[in-house]
Amino acid sequence: MVNEEIVYHGRIKVPYSWSVGEYGSRFFYELKENKKIWATKCPKCKKVFTPPRKTCPDCFVPIGEWVEVGPNGTLITFTIVRYSAQIHPIPPPFAIGIIQLDRAETGLVHLIGGVEVEGIRSGMRVKPAFKEDRGGSLLDISYFEPVE
Amino acid sequence: MERVAIIGVGQTKYERNKKGETFADLVFEVVTKALDDAGIAIEDIDNVVTVSNDFWDGRTISSMAVTDACGSYGKSVSTVEGDGTFGALYGLMRLLSGSFRSTLVVSHCKGSEGSNHFITNAIFNPIYERIIGLDSISSSALQARRYTEKYGITEEQCALVSVKNHKNALNNPFAQIAMDISAEDVMNSRMLSEPIKLFDSSPISDGACAIILADERMAKRVATSPVWVKGIGHSADAYNLGDRDLAEPAALIRAAQKAYNMAGIKEPYKEIDVAEIYDAFTYQELLWSEGLGFCERGKGGKLIESGETTMGGKLPINPSGGVLSAHPVLVAGLARIAEITIQLREEGNGRQVDGAKTGLAHGINGACGQAHCVWVLEN
Ligand SMILES: [Zn+2]
Numbered sequence: 001m002v003n004e005e006i007v008y009h010g011r012i013k014v015p016y017s018w019s020v021g022e023y024g025s026r027f028f029y030e031l032k033e034n035k036k037i038w039a040t041k042c043p044k045c046k047k048v049f050t051p052p053r054k055t056c057p058d059c060f061v062p063i064g065e066w067v068e069v070g071p072n073g074t075l076i077t078f079t080i081v082r083y084s085a086q087i088h089p090i091p092p093p094f095a096i097g098i099i100q101l102d103r104a105e106t107g108l109v110h111l112i113g114g115v116e117v118e119g120i121r122s123g124m125r126v127k128p129a130f131k132e133d134r135g136g137s138l139l140d141i142s143y144f145e146p147v148e
Numbered sequence: 149m150e151r152v153a154i155i156g157v158g159q160t161k162y163e164r165n166k167k168g169e170t171f172a173d174l175v176f177e178v179v180t181k182a183l184d185d186a187g188i189a190i191e192d193i194d195n196v197v198t199v200s201n202d203f204w205d206g207r208t209i210s211s212m213a214v215t216d217a218c219g220s221y222g223k224s225v226s227t228v229e230g231d232g233t234f235g236a237l238y239g240l241m242r243l244l245s246g247s248f249r250s251t252l253v254v255s256h257c258k259g260s261e262g263s264n265h266f267i268t269n270a271i272f273n274p275i276y277e278r279i280i281g282l283d284s285i286s287s288s289a290l291q292a293r294r295y296t297e298k299y300g301i302t303e304e305q306c307a308l309v310s311v312k313n314h315k316n317a318l319n320n321p322f323a324q325i326a327m328d329i330s331a332e333d334v335m336n337s338r339m340l341s342e343p344i345k346l347f348d349s350s351p352i353s354d355g356a357c358a359i360i361l362a363d364e365r366m367a368k369r370v371a372t373s374p375v376w377v378k379g380i381g382h383s384a385d386a387y388n389l390g391d392r393d394l395a396e397p398a399a400l401i402r403a404a405q406k407a408y409n410m411a412g413i414k415e416p417y418k419e420i421d422v423a424e425i426y427d428a429f430t431y432q433e434l435l436w437s438e439g440l441g442f443c444e445r446g447k448g449g450k451l452i453e454s455g456e457t458t459m460g461g462k463l464p465i466n467p468s469g470g471v472l473s474a475h476p477v478l479v480a481g482l483a484r485i486a487e488i489t490i491q492l493r494e495e496g497n498g499r500q501v502d503g504a505k506t507g508l509a510h511g512i513n514g515a516c517g518q519a520h521c522v523w524v525l526e527n
Contacts, residue, residue, distance in 0.1 A: 005167045010206060020275050049391075051276045057386060077297070077394065079289035080342040081281070085265035088281040096286055098294075098390050107390030109277050109290075122297055138279050 023052045026066070028136040035130045039069045039104050050104045070101035072147055073108075075124045080117045089139065093117050099126055099144050110138070114145025149410065152243055153367035153374035154525070155250075156186025156360035157486040162324040162474030165260040166354040171205065172217035174256050174356035179218050182252070182358040188370055190219035193360070195248035199228045199235035199255035199478050203267045218254050218358075231426075232357060232482025233511025233521035237382060239361055249366045256356040257476040264352055271515050277389065284428070284515070285349065289341035291394040291516040292431040296343065298395040298446075301434060303343060305449035307334035309430040310347045310472060312458050317469025319498035322483075324474040325351050334430075348430040350475035357482040359489070373493045378506070379413065379524035381406025389516060400439030400510075400520040408441070411524040413506075416441045417463055420524070421504040422491050424484035426512045427470040436510060437465065440522070459499065467491065467499040481511020485523055492527040 020028060023040065030036045039050035044059040050069055055062055078097035081088065088094070095117050098107035112120055114129055126144040134140035158181025160166075160174050169177075175198075183190060196218055198211040207213060211227035218225075224242075228235035232255040239251040268284035295301060308331055317326035329347065337347040367374040383402035386392050404416070413419045425440065427433035434448025442463060443451040451457060457465040466472075468487040471480045488507035490496055506526050513519040 007167065012206060016274075018274055024275060051388075057391070077290045077294035079286050079293060079344075081286050081289075082339045082341060083285070085269075085281075085283065087265050087269040087278075087283060089279065090281075096280055096282065096290065098290060098394075100390075106388065109280050109282065109390055111280060122293065138276055 021054070023054050027052050031140045032134040032136040036068055037070045037101060037128070038066050041065045041067050048104045049106050050101055050108055067103065069104040070128065072125060072127045073099040073101035073104070073144070075112065075120070075122055075126055076100050076107050077122055078112055078120055080120070095120050097144065110141060111143035112145070113143030150244055151364040152240055152377045153362055153364070153371060154359055154377070154485070154489045155362045155367050155371040155374055156182040156188070157489050158182035158185060158358045159322045159483060159486055160355045161322050162353045162355040162476055164324065164352060164354065166258065171256050171258060172214055174354070175214045175217035175254055178356045178358040179252065179254055182360050186360045186370060188360070193219065193250050193252045194223060195239070195242050195251040196220040196223050196225040197228060197235050197239040197242070197251060197253045198225065199230070199232050199253065199482065200257070201229050201478055203270055204257050204259070204262055204477060206262060214254070214256065218252065224248070230478070230513045231511040231521065232479055233485065233509065233523065234382070234481070234513055236359060236361070236482060236485055236523070237380060237521055240377060240380065243361055243363055249363050251361045252358060253361065253482065254356065254358040255479040255482045257478050258354040259352040259475070259477060260354050273388065285344060286341045287389060287515045288429050289344045290389065292343050292429060294393070295395040295431055295435050299449070300446070301431065301449040303335055304331050305434065305452055306348060306430040307331040308452045309427060309433045310334045312452070313427060313433070313466050313470040313472045316459060316467050316499060317473035320468045320473070322474065323469040324353050326469060326473060344429055350428045350471045353474045353476040355474065355476040355479055357479045357486050359482060359485055373527065375489045375492045376526050377523065378526045379407040379409070379411030380522065381410070382519065382521040384519035387514070387518065392516070394516055397435055397439030397517060400436060400517065400522070403520040403522045404440045407522040407524050413524060416508070417443065419506060420463060420508050421506050422467060422488065422501040423463060423465045423508040423510070424468060424470065424487045425465060425510040426481060426484065427466060427472050428475060430472065432517070433465060433470065436517070439520070440508065440510065459501070464501045467496065467501055481509070481521065484509040484511060485525070488523070488525050492525055
């Protein structure tokens with residue numbers, strides 16, 4: 001036996017191009033062009049979903065109705081990330097939260113900013129901070145920040 | 149249900165970095181141990197379920213890369229990508245089909261060889277949640293805060309789980325992180341993602357686990373102390389984090405109820421003697437204890453404070469040290485089943501729960517316990 005431990009370093013890079021779908025396209029178009037957040041509403045249970053859903057997971061029926069939600073919402077929960085990782089959109093410390101937009105009944109995961117991280121509280125009212133240059137992605141909103 | 153028994157288990161020691169061993173080495177080790185434990189040979193196995201994940205292994209159809217090591221040439225072999233409890237569930241169902249007498253379930257993972265942040269970030273929807281930078285730690289932190297704030301669970305109550313489980317691990321030769329620490333040590337450990345700190349978190353681990361299931365005839369023929377499957381239940385919740393109230397373990401409540409109904413259990417806290425549950429983070433042991441009906445909703449903090457879940461208490465939880473003490477992803481749930489099997493055979497040595505007759509093993513799949521699988525076992 002030898003004592004040397006030989007390690008092979010692989011580096012897998014696999015590009016993907018994910019379609020956001022018909023409803024996702026409308027959602028991101030509205031974000032990009034009109035700075036508005038749209039959701040869909042189940043015809044049966046009336047639940048309002050954001051991000052928009054094409055089918056209701058509870059009723060298992062197609063959803064056709066669109067409703068505008070937010071732009072303000074309530075912070076349901078949050079975390080302040082203190083470690084570094086390449087997956088992060090911005091360097092730590094930064095906050096991630098789940099926001100329930102007004103009139104929506106599901107939460108949206110997004111960054112919480114525009115405030116010292118120590119000042120963030122659950123239940124806080126927040127509003128989106130839109131970027132000037134928008135390309136049609138969730139990060140067209142830089143973060144949600146406290147409503148004064 | 150036809151009676152099915154666990155007749156053999158095998159585990160590696162769980163370690164941070166098993167540089168000297170490949171996946172296949174780990175699989176061969178635990179399969180050999182489980183066969184020896186059962187007192188049978190590979191020829192006696194007619195069905196094999198491998199459990200692995202392509203992202204963790206860094207290869208597609210990773211399950212097929214261990215066929216040599218698990219002795220599955222010429223046998224019926226199929227695959228589960230998910231926690232080991234779900235692999236065992238599939239193995240159980242294959243056995244109950246009546247087509248097989250015995251089933252080997254084997255799971256492996258080398259967390260040290262990939263990147264936890266990249267791999268667990270890839271759990272999430274790339275368009276709506278992955279882009280925000282979520283991974284296993286930050287998503288669990290969202291759940292930890294939601295749960296602890298909704299029900300007034302304290303930081304110290306969470307810390308007590310870490311104290312208990314890391315201490316239990318001192319008596320488990322397979323555990324990776326075993327230590328005698330105080331609640332203050334946990335609360336003063338490095339903050340990762342508020343409110344989760346380093347000692348609230350499970351480690352990155354390498355290891356493998358195998359179990360052998362057999363039908364009643366084979367179990368009675370070969371096993372001196374078979375451990376019988378009395379009940380099983382599984383259930384899933386919504387994929388999007390924002391679709392769930394993360395403080396409510398709805399899927400676990402449903403899974404547990406199914407398993408208890410099948411096993412004829414009415415008062416789990418009284419009737420179950422020992423439990424191994426998936427505590428990837430400290431708050432999870434409390435939240436899952438509630439979902440499993442060991443206490444009322446919101447009383448998980450009081451349960452750990454009561455001391456009844458420590459060794460010598462009414463219902464010791466995680467005598468092995470739990471997932472906090474070793475977290476080979478996918479393997480961890482199977483290791484919970486292996487530990488309960490050891491307990492019900494009264495082979496727990498320094499960590500034996502005296503007179504354990506009925507045990508519970510629990511596994512989770514997906515972010516923040518999206519799906520749960522509950523096993524009730526009896527000697
Ligand atoms: Zn509906």
